[in-house]
Amino acid sequence: MTTPISPERDTRIDVLRALALLTIFVDHVPGTAFEVLTYKNFGFSDAAEAFVLISGISVALAYGTKFRPAGRLLATLKMWRRAGVLYVTHIVTTMAVMALFCAVAVFARRPDLLKLINIEPLMKNPPEVLVGIVTLGHQLGYNNILPVYAVLLLMAPAFVLFVSYRPVAALVVSGALWLVAGIWQIAPPNYPEPGFWFLNPLSWQFLFNIGLAAMLHVRRGGVIPVNRWLVGAAATYVLTALVWVHSPLWGQITWFKLPVVIGGFDKTFLSLPRLLHILAVSYLIVALPALSSLFRTSPDHPLAILGKRSLPVFIAGTLIAMLAQVMRLINPGGLVYDSLLLSAGIAMQFALAFYLEWLSTIAGSGKARATQKDVAPVRAPFGVSAVARANR
Template identity: 80%
Template structure:
């Protein structure tokens, strides 16, 4: 008796690295726990022991997963299909974000009405919706108005929209691509360039122009591995990474934590800002990953 050959769908399932799915799910679960303040679990999540948190882990893993899913397919003759798949995925994320936003608003409205907690309508950026409904609804649809704790999917969708260009550039010129990506991160951070909020003032909480650098680091690393390369385990680098992680864990539990920036440097260099992915956060997540 012979075993039938697996079809294309089965082969894709067999080839899928489920470890990435597990790690990304853990990152999302940790983000969820972090976004429910006051629970006993929140005190033990990753963010309490270093400069970065689960959002950095999620974006880095997302770059790796894009390389795994589309890196080998992004070749002449297959680029259009791969691009459409990435954009379709971005569309799914956009719809998911809108649905989640509406559900969250409904839950807070229900709490305000049935639990007699009107103050719920002043939390997590819902109050502008109550005061300026038409403009804020337009902002929700255009991603210019994001509820508090609902910021990860918009940046991920934006990164997926740009992912075809990232994959193409990184595939052919990985080092120049990362240099350009790093310069974009630096320029966006120094001059505070980010998608604007609407109708409220301000910028996106997670700036895709900054977070693309971490995404591209994950993308470039996995494309390198997919082509037969390897990430060398250097004892000196491993030791330096360990020292940095331990030092960060001590730092965040010391009086030093909370300083906006050091030595009057731009926040993106000398601070711990999450919007622009400040420099200390980058080596922390990379050290943990290493």
């Protein structure tokens, strides 16, 4: 049995991306009563894995069919331009977050805030840390997803080309790179502080490429095979993970003295249990019609619109989450306070998404009217004029 995927826009992707964005927002305001209800509490993976997998799928949808001999250069430049946008966005967001914490530290007389989310090194060594920020070697806490995504987009043209011609070989090479990076701890270094990037692109590229390869396969007429044994194995793994994270077993660095990337739950190097968990969850969503239909909506559904406008919503969500963190530190509040903070933040993200959708609608209508005005009426026989009107 196989499950085909419609060539039309699949709103499930937008809805799942929206849910990942909202989950990231709630998780980025730690300590609230609602943090225990997010996706990370139900298995080994969290919203970051979902975000990267969906990003690989999105790249396949946006550039996969365009990456042909005549259009490869243009598609490559578009991907690199997008990576540049993500880089600039990350730098601006980082500076805005630092300004927010510094402002509250000064005007609210809370210098302790300057020791949080990796801001303290900037206070001690501004020149080197500023160099680190620009070169992505110094990343603030809760502000480290965009750098790995930007690097993946820089690598994406090679990924798409390789996967297009040799999908199995491409995934084998990608998996080998993931394994080598995890075993030998190879990752972009921090600067000037010691350590690695929080999310290692050499590891996370494997999950990105799995999403990319799967969607390219589907776009070419392939199907995702549905097998009851695979479904059973995926469901068993997901249920085992659910029990595991709420048992004393959770928290071990690794098991049976295996390398952490194989037997642990490390996020930086995307350990195998985390990778298998997001793949098992994704497979169940695709393979089970009852589960899959939960995420299929109309294009004008609020979640579909939110997921469609993912980058500006993510930026807004990051800034709002940082503001909410500061507000909770100044006034811890309680359940009602947390509810108001998170509800207001989520409402602002939906408002931004609807505003951007409305702007695009207005712009589209304006272009359509301009096109109609630019077409001069031409007197012609009935049949010709009818065809002309029909083709406008």
